[in-house]
Amino acid sequence: MVLADELPFPPSVEDFHLVPAWVSKFTVLVWIAVALIIIFFLVLYRNPKLVPTRGQWLAESFYGFVRDRVAGDLIGHEGLRFAPYLATLFSFILLTNLFGIVPGIQISTNTHIAFTAMLAVISYVLFVAVGIRKFGFWHYWKKSLFLPAPLAVQPILIPIEFVSTFVVRPLTLAIRLFANMFAGHVILLVFTLGGFVLLNSSAWFLKPISVLSWVMAIALTFLEALVILLQAYVFVVLTASYVQGALVEDH
Amino acid sequence: MHYLAADYLAAEPNPIVPIWQELVVGTIAFAVLCFVLMKFAFPRMEATFRARVEAIEGGIQKAEAAQAEANALLEQYRAQLAEARTEAARIRDEARAEAMNIKTDLLAQAREDSDRVIAAGREQLVAERETVARELRATMGQIAVDLASKIVGEVLEDEVRRRGTVERFMADLEGEGIR
Numbered sequence: 001m002v003l004a005d006e007l008p009f010p011p012s013v014e015d016f017h018l019v020p021a022w023v024s025k026f027t028v029l030v031w032i033a034v035a036l037i038i039i040f041f042l043v044l045y046r047n048p049k050l051v052p053t054r055g056q057w058l059a060e061s062f063y064g065f066v067r068d069r070v071a072g073d074l075i076g077h078e079g080l081r082f083a084p085y086l087a088t089l090f091s092f093i094l095l096t097n098l099f100g101i102v103p104g105i106q107i108s109t110n111t112h113i114a115f116t117a118m119l120a121v122i123s124y125v126l127f128v129a130v131g132i133r134k135f136g137f138w139h140y141w142k143k144s145l146f147l148p149a150p151l152a153v154q155p156i157l158i159p160i161e162f163v164s165t166f167v168v169r170p171l172t173l174a175i176r177l178f179a180n181m182f183a184g185h186v187i188l189l190v191f192t193l194g195g196f197v198l199l200n201s202s203a204w205f206l207k208p209i210s211v212l213s214w215v216m217a218i219a220l221t222f223l224e225a226l227v228i229l230l231q232a233y234v235f236v237v238l239t240a241s242y243v244q245g246a247l248v249e250d251h
Numbered sequence: 252m253h254y255l256a257a258d259y260l261a262a263e264p265n266p267i268v269p270i271w272q273e274l275v276v277g278t279i280a281f282a283v284l285c286f287v288l289m290k291f292a293f294p295r296m297e298a299t300f301r302a303r304v305e306a307i308e309g310g311i312q313k314a315e316a317a318q319a320e321a322n323a324l325l326e327q328y329r330a331q332l333a334e335a336r337t338e339a340a341r342i343r344d345e346a347r348a349e350a351m352n353i354k355t356d357l358l359a360q361a362r363e364d365s366d367r368v369i370a371a372g373r374e375q376l377v378a379e380r381e382t383v384a385r386e387l388r389a390t391m392g393q394i395a396v397d398l399a400s401k402i403v404g405e406v407l408e409d410e411v412r413r414r415g416t417v418e419r420f421m422a423d424l425e426g427e428g429i430r
Contacts, residue, residue, distance in 0.1 A: 113267060
C-alpha cells in the first residue's frame with residue numbers, strides 16, 4: 001500500500017496550486033493559450049479570399065458566430081463594434097476551459113480565480129465605460145439606478161439596483177466561471193484518483209469497482225466538455241448583455 | 252492539535268483569493284491576445300465580409316442594370332413596332348382611299364366618255380337621218396316626177412291637184428319618218 005500513500009487523495013484545494021509563482025503551470029498555460037489562438041487565426045486568415053477556403057471558413061465561422069449570434073442579436077446593430085472583443089474573449093475562455101479535459105494538461109487555468117476575475121473586471125469596466133461614454137457620467141448613473149417607480153420605493157430600489165448591477169455582476173461573472181471549472185476538475189479528480197485508490201485497496205472486492213470509477217470519469221469528461229462550451233458561451237453572452245443594458249435608452 | 256490545524260491552514264491556499272502574479276500575467280497575456288486579434292485578425296474578417304457583401308451587391312446591381320437595359324430595349328422595340336404598324340395602317344388606308352378615288356374618277360370619266368360617245372352617235376344619227384331624208388326627199392321627188400312623167404300622158408289636166416297630192420304625200424312621209 002505504498003502507492004496509496006503517495007496518491008494525493010482525496011483531492012484538495014492544494015491540487016490547484018502546484019507552484020504559485022510567476023512561472024507556474026497556469027501562467028505557462030495562459031501564454032500557450034494566447035499563442036495557440038493567435039496562431040490559429042493568423043494562419044487560417046493569412047490569405048483571405050472572397051470565396052473562403054476550409055481553414056478560412058473555420059476562422060470566419062467562429063468570428064461570425066460571436067459577431068452575428070451574440071453581438072448582433074443581443075446588442076443589436078451598435079453591438080457589431082464589440083464583436084472583435086467578444087470573439088477574443090470567447091476564444092480565450094473556450095481554449096483555457098478546454099485545457100481542463102485535454103490529456104496531458106488536464107487542468108483549466110480558469111480554475112484559478114485570478115484569470116476569471118481579470119476577465120470579469122474587463123467586462124465590468126467595458127460596460128460601465130460604454131454606458132458613461134454614451135450617456136455621460138451622471139446620466140448613466142441616473143439611468144442605471146433610478147427605475148420608473150414610486151418615489152417611496154426608491155430608497156430600497158436604488159441600493160438593490162446598485163448592488164445588482166455594479167457589485168454582483170462582476171463577482172458572479174468571475175465566480176461562475178471559476179467555480180464551474182474548479183468543480184469540474186474536482187469531480188474528474190475524484191473519479192480518476194478514486195479509481196486508483198480502489199485498485200490499491202486492501203479489500204479485494206473493491207478493486208473491480210475502480211473500472212466503474214474510471215468509466216464515470218470518462219462519462220463526466222463529456223459532461224465537462226459541455227460545461228466548458230456552455231460556460232464560455234455564458235460568460236460572453238452575459239458580457240454582451242451587460243453592454244446592451246448600458247447602451248439601451250432610458251426606460 | 253491546534254498547531255496542526257494552523258499548519259494546515261497555512262499550507263492550504265484559499266481558492267477564492269487570486270494569486271497576484273497570475274493576475275498580472277493573465278492580464279498581460281490577455282491584452283496581447285486582444286491586441287493581436289482585434290488589430291490583425293478580426294478587422295480583416297470584417298473587411299472580407301464587407302468585400303463579399305459588396306461583391307454580391309455589385310453583382311446584383313449589374314444584373315439589375317442589364318435587366319433595365321433589356322427592358323428599355325424591349326420597350327423601344329415595342330414602340331417602334333407599334334409605330335411601324337400605325338404607319339402601315341395609315342399607308343394602307345391612304346392607298347385604299349386613293350384607289351377609291353381613282354376608281355371614282357375612272358368611273359366618272361368612263362361615264363362621261365360613254366355619254367359623249369352616245370351623244371356623238373345620236374348627233375351623227377340625226378345628221379345622217381337628215382341627210383338620208385334630204386336625199387330621199389330629192390329622190391322621192393325625182394321618182395315622183397318620173398312616175399308623173401309616165402302617167403302624164405294620161406292625167407295632165409289637173410297639175411295643181413297633182414302637186415298638192417305630191418306635197419301631201421311628202422308631208423305624210425316626213426311625218427312618218429319623224430315618228
